[in-house]
Amino acid sequence: MASGAGPEIERLMALLSKLPGLGPRSARRAALALLKKREQLLIPLTAAMQDAAERVTSCHICGALSTRDPCATCADPTRDAAMICVVEEDSALWAMERVGAFSGRYHVLGGLLSALDGVRPEDLRLSGLMQRVSSGGVEELVMALPATVEGQTTAHYIADRVKPLAPEVTITHLARGVPVGGELDWLDDGTIAHAFKSRR
């Protein structure tokens, strides 16, 4: 990315371009915005990143990113410990929390099983989940995993391992169907077929 901007600015651009959603061009724009808004953006963002690098850790119970261990959700006695929502990543946990429909606990797998990418069960936060389930008190495991091959494979794998360990635990899945505001014309056939079969 030779830009004539000097090695320091080029290094900044090169690192910014590694962020998801930023290519070389948007990384240059981001670098320029940072350098032009030193006081309002560059300095506070640097401080926030330093703070995050030093203080953010993973909750030893659910695996969520947090500055506290256990995290706020695991430490909150008002949240239902009988329900565990299994998610792929923190972003899914954040989405569930924004919706505010779930009042139980979480378990962040940190990925999905994938033969293609070589992700095996031992690469995920699975032993901790099995421990939580087998230690009793859990009534429902909500699989909030993506509706992809990897997501469904992972959900099946977890169900297969939970059943012999804790047969009393109910395993549920997020409903499949037409998204709110979804035009039938724009949906794939699989979603429409699923939504038709599950009509109520």
Added chain:
Amino acid sequence: MASGAGPEIERLMALLSKLPGLGPRSARRAALALLKKREQLLIPLTAAMQDAAERVTSCHICGALSTRDPCATCADPTRDAAMICVVEEDSALWAMERVGAFSGRYHVLGGLLSALDGVRPEDLRLSGLMQRVSSGGVEELVMALPATVEGQTTAHYIADRVKPLAPEVTITHLARGVPVGGELDWLDDGTIAHAFKSRR
């Protein structure tokens, strides 16, 4: 942006969403990527930003962002001091340098005149440009400004001020026409009309 991620992570997301091209959703993805790639991304990017905040300044001659003052271009005796390329922002300077077709010096205005946004001549790096032009030795001023109303207004304003000050200076503009690889069908009428009139 309530996400249940804790105030430190939320602050990181809020600041990332101020970068150009990042909305709330992509800022969340970027924050997650940073936190998951602590060693490869978060720590080096924080260091690069700190370095930039401490060391990057504006060249007192041309206004370009640089860790040196005068900047590498202004300090380079092999670059033609008789040609000055006038650009809106550093991003345009970087684009010109990537192309490598220009071997003169630059002048970064830091914006464009705009009645709508209330940008007046004194808000731009214009007095420095007039000083450079009137101190002699400049033969050509290349206006590499955007082909927008603001860009063209600014170019006219500069030409009007340069003429009485240094009548010997030639003022040129980047050619307008069909971009390389451009399909006529996708171009606006103004560009096509311009390209037709300037055919050769």
